[in-house]
Amino acid sequence: MLLLITIISFLIMRLAPGDPTQMYLDPKMGAQDIIQIRKNFGLDDPLPIQYIKWLKNAAQGNLGYSYSTGKPVLTAILERLPATLILSISSLICILLIACPIGLYIGSHRNQWPDHIITIVSLIAMAMPAFWVGLMLILFFSLKLDLFPTSGYLNPMLSDAPILTKITDIAYHLVLPLTTTVIGGIAGLIRYNRFNVIAILSQDYIQAARARGIGEGTILLKHAFKNASLPIITILGLSLPDLIGGSLVIEYIFSWPGMGQLGIAAVFQRDYPILMGTVLFTSILILIGNRLADLAYRWVDPRIR
Amino acid sequence: MTKILSRLAYIFLATILAISIIVPLLNISDPNAFSPLFTGDPLPPSSHHLLGTDDLGRDLLTRCISGAKISLAVGAISVTISVTIGLILGLISGFYGGIIETCIMRIVDVFLAIPTLFLILIIQVMLTPSIFNVMAVIGLTSWMGVTRLVRAEVLSTKENPFITAAYARGISKTTILFKHILPHTLAPVIVAAVLGMGGAILIESTLSFLGLGVQPPNASWGNMLQGSIAYMTDAPWMTIIPGILITLTVLSLNIIGDHLREKIFRK
Numbered sequence: 001m002l003l004l005i006t007i008i009s010f011l012i013m014r015l016a017p018g019d020p021t022q023m024y025l026d027p028k029m030g031a032q033d034i035i036q037i038r039k040n041f042g043l044d045d046p047l048p049i050q051y052i053k054w055l056k057n058a059a060q061g062n063l064g065y066s067y068s069t070g071k072p073v074l075t076a077i078l079e080r081l082p083a084t085l086i087l088s089i090s091s092l093i094c095i096l097l098i099a100c101p102i103g104l105y106i107g108s109h110r111n112q113w114p115d116h117i118i119t120i121v122s123l124i125a126m127a128m129p130a131f132w133v134g135l136m137l138i139l140f141f142s143l144k145l146d147l148f149p150t151s152g153y154l155n156p157m158l159s160d161a162p163i164l165t166k167i168t169d170i171a172y173h174l175v176l177p178l179t180t181t182v183i184g185g186i187a188g189l190i191r192y193n194r195f196n197v198i199a200i201l202s203q204d205y206i207q208a209a210r211a212r213g214i215g216e217g218t219i220l221l222k223h224a225f226k227n228a229s230l231p232i233i234t235i236l237g238l239s240l241p242d243l244i245g246g247s248l249v250i251e252y253i254f255s256w257p258g259m260g261q262l263g264i265a266a267v268f269q270r271d272y273p274i275l276m277g278t279v280l281f282t283s284i285l286i287l288i289g290n291r292l293a294d295l296a297y298r299w300v301d302p303r304i305r
Numbered sequence: 306m307t308k309i310l311s312r313l314a315y316i317f318l319a320t321i322l323a324i325s326i327i328v329p330l331l332n333i334s335d336p337n338a339f340s341p342l343f344t345g346d347p348l349p350p351s352s353h354h355l356l357g358t359d360d361l362g363r364d365l366l367t368r369c370i371s372g373a374k375i376s377l378a379v380g381a382i383s384v385t386i387s388v389t390i391g392l393i394l395g396l397i398s399g400f401y402g403g404i405i406e407t408c409i410m411r412i413v414d415v416f417l418a419i420p421t422l423f424l425i426l427i428i429q430v431m432l433t434p435s436i437f438n439v440m441a442v443i444g445l446t447s448w449m450g451v452t453r454l455v456r457a458e459v460l461s462t463k464e465n466p467f468i469t470a471a472y473a474r475g476i477s478k479t480t481i482l483f484k485h486i487l488p489h490t491l492a493p494v495i496v497a498a499v500l501g502m503g504g505a506i507l508i509e510s511t512l513s514f515l516g517l518g519v520q521p522p523n524a525s526w527g528n529m530l531q532g533s534i535a536y537m538t539d540a541p542w543m544t545i546i547p548g549i550l551i552t553l554t555v556l557s558l559n560i561i562g563d564h565l566r567e568k569i570f571r572k
Contacts, residue, residue: 127556129510132548143538245420267430286418
């Protein structure tokens, strides 16, 4: 699977027109220098050989060196990984914590006014471009109200500060990007969860529980919730690519120093090794996410253990 | 309530469509014309410019209208491309099965594991950005959902007695596929196409916002947002208005998609 992903992304990147050597163009350079640069980067070899070389190195943990900065790709990505993980994991947690209770509530109180309002709001949230949500949040909360910083990750002045101050500063910068990703990811899940809860509440075993005189609250939390949470895990696993893809732009807008920002910069600079690295890492993240979803599924549902 | 919502959605979309087609034909104002009142700063909404102007003094309302045409066209054409690919691949893999099916579904899995936006960005930066490239690239990277959908439909339709009857009458495989199975898959595909158009408009706006989509001086809702960031404090209308238009359009498409799906399922 990973292998196929690397092959496809490799092909797309190399077959496309555009030459990374143009980055180095300098009026003083002759044609000879360009040939030399191409040779140094191994760009003269046939494509399959280039790919096998890359793969061999990658297996040994060497993902090549950035064309633009000369840094090893692995270091560049590992530097950015914590920021991406902080953003994506915290938004996943927030999405789950908010979507589950809301879905459960409006699913069990169908066609009442909270249900209508939340349904309309989540429809609107699904229709908004993620980057525009980010811009609006910046407009109102940073520029108008001056509550949160417009962008950034950690105040450079605080690089020597104690760890607790650092964490609060990162959290402070995290609020707006986090809200943006949560708005983008939560709406679909709430709608899905509502639909599920409605379907489950009409099933026989719920009726049986009601007949035995079990309170509505207990039925919801103990009987319906577990079954309703199963498909949520699947959906969450499936929506990971969208979540990570969406955070590309969000990281870009908030100058959040994660992999997405690195990837977008690499796209503009035609920095193939960095691009390959980021695609590989995002794919790995997504596969890990799916794996975790499978495991969680087993943990929640004893039938498939 | 859903009835009112879907009615509103149809009305809104029809209005946008009508305006985007009719107004440019009337030739009232040029989306690239500069306002005579312009002094260097974006003009706020006024009686001369109902929605204000952008940083170059171009009337925002006119640009929104001409942007509507481009955004809707990109959405419609890229969805046509992705649905065609998805339909063909889904029909083939569902009907013939075997190695072909395994291969196609594997490719689908791989494409699904790479974030679409990432893939589009990579391709888009390699090509010279133009409206047609945007359409093609969005279409070529969003066919996976339709493929899965069509394949599932074909698999379930294939088991019907009327298909067995068709075989028994000696009808050729191709005829069965196109005359008897294809029509059954179309309803869900139309729903997917309507919902997909909303998604395509969102992707187009993101691409244009990053400067990799529709290029100026052509206006699209996304590239109108691109220039607006620098003026967010002084001219917030430049950011707010195109975003609202995108949201309302995609919202309408989603509501219409849901509405169609309910109608189909009720049958």
